Amino acid sequence: METVTMNDADTPLMKQYKKIKSEYSDCILFFRLGDFYEMFNEDAKLASKILGLMLTKRQQSPMCGVPYHSALTYISKLINQGFKVAICEQVGDEDTKTKLFKRKVIRVITPGTIIEENLLNSKSSNYLCALVVDIVGWGMSWLDVSTGEFYSINNLDDKNFNDLNSLISRVSPKEVVADSKTIKFLNDNRINFFRDNIYEFHCDFSSEPAWSNEPVWQNNKLALKASMLALSYIKSVQPEINAELKPYYYDDNKTLKLDESAIKTLELVEPDYDGGHSLFDVIDNSKTAMGSRLIKKWILNPLYDYYLVNKRLNAVDYFYQNDEAVEKLWDEISRIADIERVSGRIINMTTTPADLIGIKNAIKRLDDIKKLLNENGFVSVIPEVVRKINSLDTLKNLFKLIDEAIDENSSLKVGEGELFKKGYSADYDELKSLISNSQGIISGIEQSERERTGISSLKIGYNSNFGYFIEITKANISKTPENYIRKQTLTSSERFITPELKSIEEKILSASEKIKKLEQSLFREIKDQVLLSLDELMEYSSCVAYIDAICSLAYTARKNQYVRPEIVSDDIIEIENGRHPVVEQFLPPQSFVSNNLNFNENLRSIILTGPNMSGKSVYLRQNALIVIMAQMGSFVPADKARLGLVDRIMTRIGAHDRLVRGESTFMVEMKETSSILKLATKKSLILLDEVGRGTSTFDGIGIAYAVLEYIHKNIGSKVLFATHFFEITKLAEKYDGVENFNISVKEWVNSKGKTEISFLHRVVKGSADKSYGVHVAQIAGLPEECIKRAREILNKLETREIDLNTTTNVLPLFSSNPLIDKIRMIDLNKLTPLDALNILNELKKEADE
Incomplete structure (x- = not known):
């Protein structure tokens, strides 16, 4: 078993730590040791202050730690302070020579790359922004890795960066990265839209992704570079990502422009003071987090296109007029989990069994949603949504896989040996049967030994030091068989083992270890299968979000007595x-x-x-x-x-x-x-x-x-x-x-x-x-x-006589003589002799003119 010692700064453990830390010097490193994440040296000093942890010191090396099961609470505090956190896990078995586990950083958590549900605001997107600027113009990408939403744009006609400033205000990124040339350009031109919260990241722009050959990206090279920068950064902090992320080109010409000032002063999505209310608070009555996030995007990006505005108004109007059918549809929608954010975890390969149950239940409602849409004429106002919903039958195969595999009545945790249903895997069932019947097997051996030895009080117990044992009281020691091997002497009894008992123990204990590993392997296979359905799940989530948002707007209009403009x-x-x-x-x-x-x-x-x-x-x-x-x-x-x-x-x-x-x-x-x-x-x-x-x-x-x-x-x-x-x-x-x-x-x-x-x-x-x-x-x-x-x-x-009537084109002031106004404004009690001479000189110059 790996031991933690700080007596020697150059122990194998500290050498391992220092090597990993050197590769993530800009992060606070959470170094997994058993049931704790430990931090050392400068990380420990910094984290202990922010997190309120006790700082210990071993051989002049500061150290503090947090339990792994509650780590997210501490990580969120660091992220909110703007820090990056590198998560270093034990990823292999213990080395027999060094007694060290193999460790590596499995991901880096940054403000713009959070995927953990309890670190995110369910009603807000969490964007990472990537910016590329050169003498021609600018390109910008924004990616929400928690949902897979990915957009990119460039602008070659924005010399003063006003459109860029407006777009940044509407996107409201949590984190911004840029290449070195962009950072230099911004600094040289004293451009600071990001209040210094922009970070430099190197990207190899020569290695273009396969989708870059499409005309839209060949015609918008800065948008392409911004997308590549965003993807490169994401893969650097989340190396486990397997899915290929592809952006959509964003057309900002069809959007009513709102700048930072308008967004804040109109209190569109956040109130101006604690306890206040925003427009979003009033008009968002969505029943899913997906719908709420979409409403917020619509508020920040109103349309500037006659056809698109009326198209959406037509949908809201139809939902407004058909409240009975809408209520049934909305009820089905409300029961669907946040599969948009589940899609983000699929991309990051961090899907949980609970996520899969959410996916299964969402797919289960697909037929009812399809029926309600097709039977009530919704195709006339949301044809694209109805068409997409009707094309998602392939998701039924995914439903079948999850339904046959995952036991909803289990703890829904991987590695506890109870996740999969009987019949899904023969090997899994065999191991599970051995474990579940282990008590019966031990009881059978106990009864057999009692009969063989004639000792009615003989019993079989277990402890972590030497496993299963046979316990015989001192009064019956003389009846002990010769094949019993003494392991422990107690005050009133003796404990023994037998080769047969050890053999059964090995089978039972190895079964527990084997089933945990098999369970992890089977779950990885299922995650790979779910990944193949990612596009369909994202389509489904976008349809659910749209229906929910339209339902919400129609409900709000009815509730608050709004009219169609x-x-x-x-x-x-x-x-x-x-x-x-x-x-x-x-x-x-x-x-x-x-x-x-x-x-x-x-x-x-x-x-x-x-x-x-x-x-x-x-x-x-x-x-x-x-x-x-x-x-x-x-x-x-x-x-x-x-x-x-x-x-x-x-x-x-x-x-x-x-x-x-x-x-x-x-x-x-x-x-x-x-x-x-x-x-x-x-x-x-x-x-x-x-x-x-x-x-x-x-x-x-x-x-x-x-x-x-x-x-x-x-x-x-x-x-x-x-x-x-x-x-x-x-x-x-x-x-x-x-x-x-x-x-x-x-x-x-x-x-x-x-x-x-x-x-x-x-x-x-x-x-x-x-x-x-x-x-x-x-x-x-x-x-x-x-x-x-x-x-x-x-x-x-x-009562002063002030003449405001004038025929000149100049704004009338309070006096017909500006010199008299200036003299009246002089405070003689605060003038030094030198000040008085200077003022007199200035007044004379004006009088001479």
């Missing part, structure tokens, strides 16, 4: 009594105040004013969400909706988490606004909330005015522009196609003579005449002294 070719957005799909769910029934929106060729920009807390941001977001829902193929929360396709939704709302990257609120705001001005088209929808608020009032007004004017004159996008700068409302007087709207407020004086307000949340034409900021401050609980002082200052400011 009309998709038109005109460049319009007409929404009648639209509602925010998330906010309305957490208010009393019928209490959400709905509002209209009517963008057309005659109205392109809406300036929205009104007090804080009145619902401006909700109005902006709800209209963007309705567009996204419509283009993903969902019904929408409104009484009526007619929409022309939108190519891009861009938002400037809040600063999100980018403040932690060392960027000020205003810098974030300006970068996002700059991106909008560069990328927006006439078909885009833009949401701008309080542009310019992060700087001084004059600068803010100037920037806000100029931004909206630029979009309206030069781009023509549909713009919802919320602001507290009333000066911006003058644009509606200057340009056709710009109109003012405000959130209405009811104001009255109560019986105590105190002014009170109520937010009606209704969007009406015209600009707001007050901001009601002091009232909001009062509601928020500011001291009465502060409120009183604020009103005094507000009254003084409002």
Whole structure:
């Protein structure tokens, strides 16, 4: 038996460890020793801190470990911290000379290559991204090894990498790898989409896979290289993979573009704060994890294709109208295991017996699903799905194999000698019979020896030191036969063995060992057979996911009283009594105040004013969400909706988490606004909330005015522009196609003579005449002294004579003389004599000009 000693740093065991560790220096090595995974040296120091383990030390070598049966709990903590974990297992018998087991790393677990079910979010994909960039353009692949989903794309016309940034935001990879040239290019050009979470990996691009000869890959070489990089990395960390993974070329031109800002500010798939709710939370009512993951993909990748949008809407509409048939179909779908993720484990050859039972039960429902689809006219709206389901009869052979082999009533663990049904393997049955009858055989020998010796108290026992033994009490020692061999003397008895007993023992014990090895061998053969059906299983899982997702959208539409949007070719957005799909769910029934929106060729920009807390941001977001829902193929929360396709939704709302990257609120705001001005088209929808608020009032007004004017004159996008700068409302007087709207407020004086307000949340034409900021401050609980002082200052400011009328094309400021404004802003109490001279010099220069 292998012994663990640290008395000598150069023991065979430590030499073995150091050799393996040198090959995986970028990983924390989990080194299997018996029932534990041990870590040594720097790995032990690091892991002990993160995992809260006790650090021991033997001969100056730090060491810590975790039980193998609970290792995943510890591995998940390391993965969440961004570390890679190499799993080193005992893979052979003990060497008789060195007393060492053969060991090797069977896989490396990284954030983007997780396949363990309890380390994954069942409702989210887990993508590894591979990126290749050169002077021509970029190629990107993303692969979810837990499901086998694999896509690749390249772009030769994205100089500023805006489309790449958008795609990365929508894919949201857990891990990104790139070749050395790409890393250098990104560093030289200061491009950091990945917040430094990108890793260099070498790939031999000269050895192209067989499928690379297809025209789509020969015409998209950067996509091909990105795919090869992803595959090379996967095979380096998961060498057990046998299946050939092949990517699909992804057409991003048929997708409504969403960037990181839009995804976060609209709270599409994750809430903006703990305890919040996202659009995904509201519209995902899927009954399988496969359906949930597909809904999430649809939300992040709405369609930009008239035919495809209406095709999906037709399916949802049909499911909406035929709820009785759909309910039966959905019930069958709900009973199917996550065979998409099981397919991932088939690829990685880590399939478990429980996975096979899940596959068997899924195939068992295939005929019922097929019957429901064919009998209820579903072929008219989801013909591809029905056709695929009808073509999966070959899976019945797999069902038969699993059904005849695996015993569902066993522990469903390989190596315990009880996994396979009787009749599957004659050798297995023989060994199992020997083991199961062993007690009877021993009892028979015991009875025979009692009769032969005349010792009625004779008994046969077992211990791990010397196996089976015959025990005779001291009172009957004189009756002991000559062929008995003494093994142990106890206080009141003696223990003996016989050659016959040892022979039976050898057969029984070797049978236990043989059946474990045979069971492992038979299960490997079954996994090989299952691998042959991988394509059919993946087809099946995609059909189940699609049906489940459509069922979910139809159910949500019925439950939340959504309507089917009309998709038109005109460049319009007409929404009648639209509602925010998330906010309305957490208010009393019928209490959400709905509002209209009517963008057309005659109205392109809406300036929205009104007090804080009145619902401006909700109005902006709800209209963007309705567009996204419509283009993903969902019904929408409104009484009526007619929409022309939108190519891009861009938002400037809040600063999100980018403040932690060392960027000020205003810098974030300006970068996002700059991106909008560069990328927006006439078909885009833009949401701008309080542009310019992060700087001084004059600068803010100037920037806000100029931004909206630029979009309206030069781009023509549909713009919802919320602001507290009333000066911006003058644009509606200057340009056709710009109109003012405000959130209405009811104001009255109560019986105590105190002014009170109520937010009606209704969007009406015209600009707001007050901001009601002091009232909001009062509601928020500011001291009465502060409120009183604020009103005094507000009254003084409002009674100043400010001339906003001008005939020039320049934005009017608060004074007709900019020099006077600058002088007013000088704080004399903080000026040094030198500062005063410098300011005076600058003012004189401006005056001379």
